[in-house]
Amino acid sequence: MDTLTRATPHTDAADLVAELAGVEDRALTLRWPDGATHRFDAVWLRDNARGDAHRHGGNDQRLFDVADLPADITIAAAEIAADGNLRLTVEPEGLDLVFSPGWLRVNAYDGRSGVGGNEDGEGGAPATWDARLADRLVRHDYAAVTRDPAALYDWLDAIRADGFALMHNVPAEPGMVCRLASLFGFVRETNYGRLFDVRSEARPNNMAFTAAGLGVHTDNPYRDPVPGLQLLHCLAAEEDGGASIVVDGFEAARRLAESAPEDFALLARWRVPFRYRTGTTDLRARRRLIEVDEAGRPIAVAYNNRSIAPLDLPAEVMPAYYRAYRRFSEVLRDPSLAVRFKMGPGDLFVVDNRRVLHGRDGFAGGTRHLQGCYADMDSLLSQLRVMERERGGEGERA
Template identity: 45%
Template sequence: MHVTMDQEGRFLTLHAEAELRFHAIWLRDNAQDTETRAPGNGQRLIALRDIPDNTRIASVEAGETMVHVTFAPEQKSVAFSVEWLIAHAYDIKARADIGWLSDEISVWDAGLQADVPTAAFPSLSEDGATLAQWVEQVARFGFGKITGGPIQEGALFQVVDFFGFVRETNYGKHFDVRTEVNPTNLAFTGLGLQAHTDNPYRDPVPTVQVLYCLESSAAGGENMVVDGFACVRRLQEETPEYFDVLAQYCARFEYAGEAGVCLTSRRPLIELAPDGELIGVRFNNRSLAAVTDVPFDKMELWYAAYRRLGEIIDDPAMEVVFRLEPGEAFVVDNTRVLHARKAYSGTGTRWLQGCYADKDGLRSTRDALFRSTQEAAE
């Protein structure tokens, strides 16, 4: 491994397994020294305006594990870890495929039925390694199940405490899912529900949902989850123009099922980042409002694509089914994984409590647990 720099000092090249280039201004902005970054929290202490706009590399020296760079005109020397540079390299080939996914994501279908990410409530409470593994699986697969929890109202909040914080909505901090005589939402009936993402009419949507079972003596009512990312990628493989039209144009969603509430949003069914990464799916037939953002000459194509996506979502080959018993719960990434339930009978009881949280808490817990494990191993 060695390092070279261009004649003008605009960038350096790290010659490792691959050649990786780093601009002078990028390196200076990302310096890890105590004058640039706060030692306690790693936050940047300076703004870009504090760095000369004519910053260049005056000299560079490489050791086995560190690269030492001196910047002009400041004449400031900063050391960079080779490992850190490789981990943060941006001189890589851009992804050309639309709908690509991060390596942290694993798509799935009914084949995951025998390997549902599951952990026991007591173990999550007592064993950091179990919690770290379960949170990692939830982040990777978009859902996870918990068994052996307390059978008491509000126990779902203890589930959220494992990884984040409750997000309160017009439904309150939590909501009860059971039959009501005059329901404000079809979720509160015994009807079967098509797989869907929750609350697409919110902006932003709640990114994590928790459902916790307290009673389950009614026949039916099995829970079902479907990987939305797997579904839209299947759609893309079958008919690329279907994928494109659902990603290109916005749908509209609305909920006004109770007094004083009128929630609306305008988002595509398939959400892509500017570089083509697949980052979200919104699908909820109950809450779809009149679509008015698709041009006349594309509307029939949009509806054909919407229909086909629904057919793929309904395909049993895409679903994982499980029954929640009292004291069991599941957590779902509401930006990706659709959930549903089978119809259940009017005899017996079925009572679930649900609440929302946010994915940033889940990811934060995952990353913090990973870093603490690394530090303990060093």
Template identity: 30%
Template sequence: MLKRGATQVLRAAKSRASSSSLSTTVPSRLTAACAAGARWSAGSRRTAASAAALKTHEDAAELLFQALPPILPDDLPIVSADERRVAIGWDTRTWSRFHNIWLRDHCRCPKCFHPVTKQRLVNTFEIPADISPMKVEAKFEGLEVHWPETERHISLYPWNWLQQTSYDPKIAPKTERKEKILWGSQILQSPPTVTYYEVMSDDYGVYKWLSNIDCFGFSFVSDVPVTMEATEKLAQRIGFIRETQYGKFWEFTSDLSKGDTAYTTMALGPHTDNTYFTDPCGLQLFHLLSHDGDGGATLLVDGFYVASILKELDPNAYELLSNIPIPAHAAGEAGALYRPSPPGGYPVLTHDRVSDALAQVRWNNDDRSAMSHLDPYVVEDWYNAIRAWQRLLTSPDSEYWVQLKPGTAVVIDNHRVLHGRSAFDGKRRMCGAYIGVDEYTSRLAVLTEKYRLGRGTKADDGSAPARSVWSPAL
């Protein structure tokens, strides 16, 4: 697998005598699970062979997916310690090692971690660099560590939390991972949809709605009252509406009242919004209020799906789009000039720095600024890469066209799904809103805790589970 980095990309470009070409043959597939990971294997029972566990493994950072045995009162993990680390044997083949200073820093007793605010109270910088536990013991509730401090201090770390946070090696249980479903044009057979009544009735309807978006990158909402007021209330079920130069909750038609081609009758190719912002909006909601003409079909394209194909067919192009930043601008209004910070912009494909999974697509060729920062050795390769990207975006296999009608709203994940439209005539009124990615992910995380994970105890008013200090989100 190629490493992403400007040096590697430039070196590869300089070594090629001619630019690579991309086959126009696009594989047809309905859905694919991304980031599937390795299959779990059945774990053996634990034994006391712990001496070798404290040795450093060459593959310590490798992510392991193991079916770990359950923690039973008569079959607890084996624990051992030395002057630097504590080792935990989950079974004969799977061990976790935690540095002493890491464990002390992550104590979550009420003195070290505020049970209400969920903020660290322990002074990390007062922990001795060479701290070593006086005693470690396996309890049914978790790992108990006795620390050599002036006042007696005992930390207790739940076993499941230690498995989730294990870093040497990573053994994250797969049960917590939610797969994203990649899709092409065949999604039209059964697009994700919820009803307005479901969303407005209770939080479970919102959870179902946002789960659709998390999984597929978009979701329709049917039976929406055809008014701006009802649509705005729908958006507010997720979180705060984000105000931009276009307003807060906006209505637009083809009157060029704003300096953007969205306010024309022109066709718009697949793109994401706000590439000129440092922090593009997370979600975008559209609701067609009326249209007395023809055309204006809505286009949706799963950017993650297209990226997965590009990575298979042309890994060099994928690397270029993952490394070369693209500057962008919004300059159609005399009173505004938006550019991202830093002004050099961001790559088309952004990856999670921890997992290396694709995390964001940002692409709008119309808003792209001058590419004056390109190294001369990669100019032709870069144009070939975006041409390959555009060819896949506009392939019939990738395009999902739908003619929106009044009463059906659509919400898209602007970090994943690109949207566009066909040209139209007549008057077409559309309303909608932006919602920040943090508001969206926070709302989904809270509802996931409530409906899927079922963690914690009831709050004092009995309304919802109280968040544990050992929540995997913390």
């Protein structure tokens, strides 16, 4: 009998007991004390076999490929053993498998929508926000975040939940954006450098490096993959103008879907070209303005009027696409969506660049100086999960 060599990683479900509600050739069903039932396919159970013969003892990575499995796997016998574990034998290998009911409950897949709000299927669609976010905006404190793990957690959790977080009291010294990124992950270096200075320049290679106002946009849609996070840190502010604006692209997409579903569908269907070109650079990527998951919910937005390239959609699609594109742009300009704030020296904000658009008002003088860098969401989410694991009590999908 193959044995569980690795304790179930979750504590909230470890004590769960289950009973066999049914066994068929190619699936079985478990019932838990709360009445919930879940069906597990024989091939899924075989693929998730635990133990040293199937997974590496040190890193828990699977040791076989799905093509190594028999094409037709059936359940020859199954029972809940005295220790509470599900034990079954699958054919044609005659292999014995053991699962804890807690692990199966956490990883059950029927009854789920089958889709999630982000790449790993966690969480479903996030709650969106509009201008009223300003009323509940937490101003995270640099000293607390760097010293207190609970404050660090709250900052990262806000970025995960809202795709935006504002921090105060960051030392107004060059290079601090990179230090902040290192609190949860790694700086993504680009052709703009490890970090970039956002100020009015004499020979700007990007409109960001002028004093002009910038409509709300996501950064670098011409890059593949697009930067997941942007950090912007204020070293010096302008007396007049230069206020920052952020908009939840998921809320804008939701409003578009509600008011003009056919326009939403066009933006979610057709990929359009983006391009950034200088003497030494020619970056191009094709992406959808609204990317949706299997249930049609937004999982990413891309919007940048400066770098969208000449549209090359089929002629019969072009007029309708322009109508949809224009309507999305109008929604993004709606003041009821915008959170506006003026950054002062020491302020820093983070945006989820696949969700939240940012922009700024124009400014007159030459004092305003921000530094920015890119980073990625995966390491931030990883850090949050590790912190949650250390706190204990969270169920974990294997």
